Amino acid sequence: DVKVTQSSRYLVKRTGEKVFLECVQDMDHENMFWYRQDPGLGLRLIYFSYDVKMKEKGDIPEGYSVSREKKERFSLILESASTNQTSMYLCASSTRRGTDTQYFGPGTRLTVL
C-alpha cells in the first residue's frame, strides 16, 4: 500500500520565520506535488516535481520554493512565512503516467502568527 508521510501534522510559526515542510513517499513514484487547501478554495497546486532535481511551478508558487534531492522526498520551503500562508498543506505522489491517481499525505496544518 502506498504511503505518503509528512513531517508534521501541526506547526505554529511566527511571521518572517523560514519553514520547512517535508514529504516522503515509499512507492518509488516519479511525480510529487505540494498543494494548499483553504476553505472555499479547494486544492491549489503550489509546485510539482516529475523527477529528482526537477520542479515546475503550479498555480500559486509565490512565496514558496521546493527541493527534490532524492526521489522519495519533496520539501516545501517558506523562505519568510507570512500570515496569509496559514493553511493546510498537502503533499501527494503519483507514477509518471498522468492518468494515475495521486496519493495524498495526511496534511500539515500551518499557522503563522
Add this chain to the structure above:
Amino acid sequence: EDKVVQSPLSLVVHEGDTVTLNCSYEVTNFRSLLWYKQEKKAPTFLFMLTSSGIEKKSGRLSSILDKKELFSILNITATQTGDSAIYLCAVEGYGGSQGNLIFGKGTKLSVKP
C-alpha cells in the same frame, strides 16, 4: 483509525450512461466531505458537503451526504467522454482532530464513445 473508502476503484461506461460513485468514511469529529475531479495535475474541486440529505448539484453532477450511515454518493448523468477522470473523495475532521484531511484512493471513471 480514520479512513475513507471509495468504490468502485474503476468503472468503464458508455456515453449517455448514468454512474454513481460511492464514498464511505470513518473519521473523528466529522466536519465536511469533499469531492474532487482529477484529470491531469491538480484535482479540481466539485462539491463540499456538510449536512445530511441536502443534494448539491452542478450541471450533470450531483452529490449527497448521509451522516447517519457515513457515506456520500456522486452521481453523473448523461456521461460524456470529458467526464473520464479519477474522482477523489476526502473527509475533513475538526476539533480533536483539527486539520485532519483524509483522501480515498479514488474511482477511475472511463467513458467510452
